[in-house]
Amino acid sequence: MPIPKISTWLVIMIAALVGAPATAAPPPVYVHMNGANMFLEDVVAVKPGQDVVFVNEDTGAHTIVGFNPLTGKTSHSFNGYVAGDAPATQPTYYKISFSKPGIYHYYCSVHAMLAMEPPEHVTVAKIRPGVDGFGDPMAGVIIVTTDAAILARNPPSSHQKILANYFGG
Numbered sequence: 001m002p003i004p005k006i007s008t009w010l011v012i013m014i015a016a017l018v019g020a021p022a023t024a025a026p027p028p029v030y031v032h033m034n035g036a037n038m039f040l041e042d043v044v045a046v047k048p049g050q051d052v053v054f055v056n057e058d059t060g061a062h063t064i065v066g067f068n069p070l071t072g073k074t075s076h077s078f079n080g081y082v083a084g085d086a087p088a089t090q091p092t093y094y095k096i097s098f099s100k101p102g103i104y105h106y107y108c109s110v111h112a113m114l115a116m117e118p119p120e121h122v123t124v125a126k127i128r129p130g131v132d133g134f135g136d137p138m139a140g141v142i143i144v145t146t147d148a149a150i151l152a153r154n155p156p157s158s159h160q161k162i163l164a165n166y167f168g169g
């Protein structure tokens with residue numbers, strides 16, 4: 001077997017480098033909380049394994065608790081707490097990712113509550129009585145998908161880690 005020339009080896013090595021699979025993870029998708037007791041981007045889509053990072057820019061604490069609308073059961077693994085860091089108002093974070101495609105519902109147990117909705121008998125998040133806000137319960141959905149068309153629809157603010165001028169009270 002003839003020994004390949006150096007130039008041949010170089011071509012093989014460069015081809016191997018160029019053909020190496022991309023290992024860079026996609027950037028996270030961000031969901032922000034401010035003073036309105038809501039998740040600003042309440043529907044976002046990510047790929048399996050891609051991080052969703054909840055950013056609490058509020059001065060009050062929130063929780064992020066996954067639930068199954070069909071059973072009403074809450075999740076132990078999708079269960080976060082983000083302190084409201086008043087008076088310093090430094091953002092606090094909770095990060096989650098999902099390996100399987102699906103639709104993952106969550107709510108803030110401080111500012112919303114789960115209730116069965118007749119006659120459909122599904123569990124939904126509702127406004128917790130006495131909580132201030134814009135009228136919607138503090139809840140959201142994460143869509144885990146490989147569908148590029150759905151992934152492209154995330155709101156622009158979901159690409160920014162920290163939103164300026166969104167510190168609430």
Ligand SMILES: [Cu+2]
Pocket residue numbers: 037038061062063108109110111112138
């Ligand atoms: Cu909350």
